[in-house]
Amino acid sequence: MKAVYERPRVLKDVATHYCPGCTHGIAHRILAEVIDELGIQGNTVGVASVGCSVFAYNYIDVDFQQAAHGRAPAVATGIKRVVPDTIVFTYQGDGDLASIGAAEVLHAAVRGENITVIFINNAIYGMTGGQMAPTTLEGMRTTTTPLGRQPAIQGYPLRVSELLATVDGAAYIARCSLHNAANIAKAKASIKKAFETQIQKKGFSLVELLSSCPTNWGVPPLEALKWIEEKMIPVFPLGEFKVKEGDAR
Amino acid sequence: MTHEIIMAGFGGQGIMLIGTLLTYAGMKEGKKVSWLPSYGPEMRGGTANCAVVVSDEEIASPVVTEPTSCIVMNGPSFAKFHKAVVPGGLLVLNSSLVKVDDHRRDIRVLKIPANEVAREIGSEKVANMVCLGALVEATSCVTLGSVIRSLKDVIHERHHDLLPMNEQALRKGASLARAGT
Amino acid sequence: MKMSATNHSVNSGVKILAEVVLMKGNEAVAEAAIRAGCRYFFGYPITPQNEIPEYMARRLPEVGGVYVQAESEVAAINMVYGAGGAGGRVLISSSSPGISLMQEGISYLCGSEIPCVIVNMMRGGPGLGGIQPSQSDYFQATKGGGHGDYRLIVYGPSSIQEMVDIMFRAFAVAEKYRNPVMILGDGMLGQMMEPVSFPDETPPPDPRSKPWATTGNRGGKSRLLSSIILDPEGLDAHNWRLQEKYRRAEKEEVMWDMEKADDAEWFLVAYGTMARVCRAAMTMARSEGIKVGLIRPITLWPFPKQAFEAVLPRAKGFLCVEMSTGQMVEDVRLSVEGRAPVYFYGRTGGAVPVPKGVLKRIRDMVSGKTPSITDYYDRVAGGERK
Numbered sequence: 078m079k080a081v082y083e084r085p086r087v088l089k090d091v092a093t094h095y096c097p098g099c100t101h102g103i104a105h106r107i108l109a110e111v112i113d114e115l116g117i118q119g120n121t122v123g124v125a126s127v128g129c130s131v132f133a134y135n136y137i138d139v140d141f142q143q144a145a146h147g148r149a150p151a152v153a154t155g156i157k158r159v160v161p162d163t164i165v166f167t168y169q170g171d172g173d174l175a176s177i178g179a180a181e182v183l184h185a186a187v188r189g190e191n192i193t194v195i196f197i198n199n200a201i202y203g204m205t206g207g208q209m210a211p212t213t214l215e216g217m218r219t220t221t222t223p224l225g226r227q228p229a230i231q232g233y234p235l236r237v238s239e240l241l242a243t244v245d246g247a248a249y250i251a252r253c254s255l256h257n258a259a260n261i262a263k264a265k266a267s268i269k270k271a272f273e274t275q276i277q278k279k280g281f282s283l284v285e286l287l288s289s290c291p292t293n294w295g296v297p298p299l300e301a302l303k304w305i306e307e308k309m310i311p312v313f314p315l316g317e318f319k320v321k322e323g324d325a326r
Numbered sequence: 327m328t329h330e331i332i333m334a335g336f337g338g339q340g341i342m343l344i345g346t347l348l349t350y351a352g353m354k355e356g357k358k359v360s361w362l363p364s365y366g367p368e369m370r371g372g373t374a375n376c377a378v379v380v381s382d383e384e385i386a387s388p389v390v391t392e393p394t395s396c397i398v399m400n401g402p403s404f405a406k407f408h409k410a411v412v413p414g415g416l417l418v419l420n421s422s423l424v425k426v427d428d429h430r431r432d433i434r435v436l437k438i439p440a441n442e443v444a445r446e447i448g449s450e451k452v453a454n455m456v457c458l459g460a461l462v463e464a465t466s467c468v469t470l471g472s473v474i475r476s477l478k479d480v481i482h483e484r485h486h487d488l489l490p491m492n493e494q495a496l497r498k499g500a501s502l503a504r505a506g507t
Numbered sequence: 508m509k510m511s512a513t514n515h516s517v518n519s520g521v522k523i524l525a526e527v528v529l530m531k532g533n534e535a536v537a538e539a540a541i542r543a544g545c546r547y548f549f550g551y552p553i554t555p556q557n558e559i560p561e562y563m564a565r566r567l568p569e570v571g572g573v574y575v576q577a578e579s580e581v582a583a584i585n586m587v588y589g590a591g592g593a594g595g596r597v598l599i600s601s602s603s604p605g606i607s608l609m610q611e612g613i614s615y616l617c618g619s620e621i622p623c624v625i626v627n628m629m630r631g632g633p634g635l636g637g638i639q640p641s642q643s644d645y646f647q648a649t650k651g652g653g654h655g656d657y658r659l660i661v662y663g664p665s666s667i668q669e670m671v672d673i674m675f676r677a678f679a680v681a682e683k684y685r686n687p688v689m690i691l692g693d694g695m696l697g698q699m700m701e702p703v704s705f706p707d708e709t710p711p712p713d714p715r716s717k718p719w720a721t722t723g724n725r726g727g728k729s730r731l732l733s734s735i736i737l738d739p740e741g742l743d744a745h746n747w748r749l750q751e752k753y754r755r756a757e758k759e760e761v762m763w764d765m766e767k768a769d770d771a772e773w774f775l776v777a778y779g780t781m782a783r784v785c786r787a788a789m790t791m792a793r794s795e796g797i798k799v800g801l802i803r804p805i806t807l808w809p810f811p812k813q814a815f816e817a818v819l820p821r822a823k824g825f826l827c828v829e830m831s832t833g834q835m836v837e838d839v840r841l842s843v844e845g846r847a848p849v850y851f852y853g854r855t856g857g858a859v860p861v862p863k864g865v866l867k868r869i870r871d872m873v874s875g876k877t878p879s880i881t882d883y884y885d886r887v888a889g890g891e892r893k
């Protein structure tokens with residue numbers, strides 16, 4: 078009998094610490110599938126960031142380094158410069174990447190650093206208990222925007238993919254969503270494309286994944302998925318924002 | 327006399343609330359009190375617990391490693407804390423959710439079917455109060471009256487319609503403890 | 508006496524604070540700052556101090572203040588530099604990894620002589636470490652984690668009430684010396700609830716009342732807040748002037764507490780939450796007939812050397828207890844200057860010394876079983892920690 082669905086080899090056979098209904102787990106799975114399919118497990122180094130995914134190395138069975146909050150792209154740069162033929166990726170949340178680490182990710186792209194960034198946008202600081210993130214939507218209540226995010230006071234949500242697409246060093250930038258099966262399939266295809274971009278040495282690649290945080294949004298998991306579709310996608314449109322054609326640099 | 331109390335269960339069982347309520351009641355009685363919660367991502371999906379100290383003397387440490395009494399509202403909490411109770415101490419066990427026959431014999435174990443009792447009163451949500459009522463009765467760390475009088479200050483005003491149910495649950499827990507369930 | 512409670516699971520919005528309230532340390536410290544006239548807060552989330560920014564986000568707008576969630580601790584401390592320099596009464600808080608990121612900014616604040624109050628609810632390091640209480644940032648706070656010859660005035664309160672009272676003093680001292688002041692708490696002090704009462708409110712200062720604050724020169728002489736002095740003679744002079752300030756603080760700001768010192772022969776030395784644990788151990792030891800006292804530094808810098816002078820003639824030994832591998836103990840040794848043996852007991856990473864463990868070390872000290880401090884490290888290697 079042919080198996081139609083099995084655990085990717087790269088995904089360790091352990092229960093995760095994520096909350097029920099959290100899409101971090103889905104992101105891990107499709108990332109693991111891509112690493113499996115590309116056959117790069119033995120030649121890949123991950124960089125874990127600081128956020129709910131801080132223990133990503135417990136689930137994805139490749140070499141890992143744990144970076145300080147926001148600094149994963151800088152750490153990845155260091156790794157890549159020492160072992161350029163190794164596939165290097167970071168896995169970062171929106172607080173980590175778009176707030177404290179905004180400079181690091183921007184300048185990794187500016188340098189055309191040949192790494193892949195998996196960017197989990199859940200519009201909130203998950204791990205620390207639901208504070209405002211740079212991606213928090215207008216009007217959205219968080220523990221540090223008790224009256225809802227007011228642009229006059231807290232500014233506007235940051236569109237990372239659009240921003241990074243303007244940087245010449247960026248080779249592949251896409252935003253996908255994890256709210257249903259069709260979109261998860263698309264997200265996986267984008268992650269694969271991002272890794273292929275790196276394998277072909279084309280430069281910086283990033284895939285932004287719209288993700289849910291039922292715990293800190295204060296809604297049941299299914300409602301959270303609906304919320305991604307209805308509230309997040311209008312602010313964070315899906316698609317490929319940069320696809321560098323042609324040969325390696 | 328110093329009562330060092332741990333209360334534990336899963337998130338949503340109202341563990342932090344009964345901890346606060348007891349601490350507040352102790353304060354009202356003029357006792358020295360402290361309340362210390364478990365915190366951070368460790369609480370995600372696991373057990374939530376808090377340590378309450380009620381004493382006649384200055385409180386040395388709000389950290390409780392060897393409780394004189396303990397409430398465990400679910401299985402994982404039982405596993406985590408039942409060995410920690412000091413010999414001769416008290417364990418209030420929510421027998422609706424913790425199914426064990428095999429427990430220590432050198433401590434007093436009060437098996438309270440808190441969820442069932444609470445359901446009879448009107449809502450499983452007050453199972454925490456049933457357990458607290460039992461603990462207060464069995465330890466006399468504060469009086470039941472102080473706890474009942476504290477309810478209105480600790481529970482948010484928007485839930486004040488539930489005060490009578492909470493009071494009933496506290497009383498029921500106390501009477502079960504008196505009966506020595 | 509009227510009382511009310513705040514509870515982290517029930518609490519939403521701010522209650523009217525009656526005379527004695529039951530409050531979380533983090534919330535109490537935030538409320539104390541507001542009552543001490545603070546109207547500006549810049550922060551970034553980090554456990555175990557999140558209730559401070561969250562409280563400020565709710566409460567500051569109510570009193571006409573400003574709360575900004577910065578993009579990082581690096582940004583937050585530089586917002587403090589700007590706001591404090593413009594004459595605002597400013598608070599910033601974080602926990603260990605975030606405080607590390609602020610070190611550059613703190614050095615600049617000292618160099619440019621800008622007052623502010625910094626709260627560090629310490630957690631275990633190094634690196635990301637853990638989120639449980641610790642006291643391992645003592646060196647960073649008291650010896651200067653950033654570059655240059657500067658000092659912070661550092662307080663180590665041991666209860667929520669003391670932390671609240673110190674907040675008032677902290678702003679006054681920061682402005683008196685035009686220097687940042689740090690309140691060094693730990694995760695336990697931040698997360699626990701205790702009864703607390705608040706002193707009367709102090710109104711916020713008018714930024715324009717500070718002659719050095721950059722609020723626009725209004726046709727007068729322009730003011731400059733800067734730390735760059737390229738001329739060696741000029742920088743040397745600046746540094747010695749800062750030192751004069753620090754010497755004055757050493758004379759005027761030192762605070763400590765002594766308990767059962769009158770007849771004590773042996774002394775526990777501890778600050779913050781560890782002092783409470785030591786107090787319990789002291790009582791236990793005394794019931795065994797061991798004459799133990801407690802020295803509790805309240806200012807960690809300036810360090811209360813005077814406390815040791817007073818008891819040294821009859822002290823047989825000092826036991827320093829910390830939630831670290833031994834940091835304040837170095838200041839204890841400097842104060843004792845070899846005139847009596849100094850011992851150490853500590854645990855880290857959120858493992859908290861308990862009274863029984865301290866009692867065991869007291870017994871060891873008294874019976875001569877703990878020959879020297881260096882010996883401690885060998886004992887740890889042997890696994891004797893509890």
Ligand SMILES: Cc1ncc(C[n+]2csc(CCOP(=O)(O)OP(=O)(O)O)c2C)c(N)n1
Nearest residue numbers: 127128129146170171172173202203204553
């Ligand atoms: C220097 C520093 N500041 C703050 C923190 C606390 N911290 C841990 S995770 C986190 C935010 C995580 O949010 P995000 O990156 O969006 O990830 P999520 O948990 O939502 O997946 C913060 C602020 C830290 N560890 N280090």
Ligand code: SF4
Nearest residue numbers: 095096099129203290
């Ligand atoms: S807090 Fe949010 S992001 Fe973190 S594991 Fe839970 S649901 Fe996922």
Ligand SMILES: [Mg+2]
Nearest residue numbers: 170171201203
């Ligand atoms: Mg996030």
